[in-house]
Amino acid sequence: MSADDPSAPVREFLRSLKPNLESLLPRFCELGVEDFATLSAFKAWTSDEREELLGEHFNKLQRLAVQIPLRKADQLTSL
Numbered sequence: 001m002s003a004d005d006p007s008a009p010v011r012e013f014l015r016s017l018k019p020n021l022e023s024l025l026p027r028f029c030e031l032g033v034e035d036f037a038t039l040s041a042f043k044a045w046t047s048d049e050r051e052e053l054l055g056e057h058f059n060k061l062q063r064l065a066v067q068i069p070l071r072k073a074d075q076l077t078s079l
Contacts, residue, residue: 006035013039017065027057047071 005011010028014021028034031053033042042050047067054063 009036010039019065021065043070
């Protein structure tokens, strides 16, 4: 990964998940979540909207690993 790799923010996000989902970077890029701007948009979506994108492309554990921290972040910002 080079310093000017536009997918680096997506890679870091996937790496931060429990479990680490960095290996799914190519699939995220295929779905259009491929750089800082698209990752930010994805994070801003509702849980249902994110689930619609992830639904048939990822297994349940992978979907929850993505959704749970984002739901928690949504709850913190709504306080």
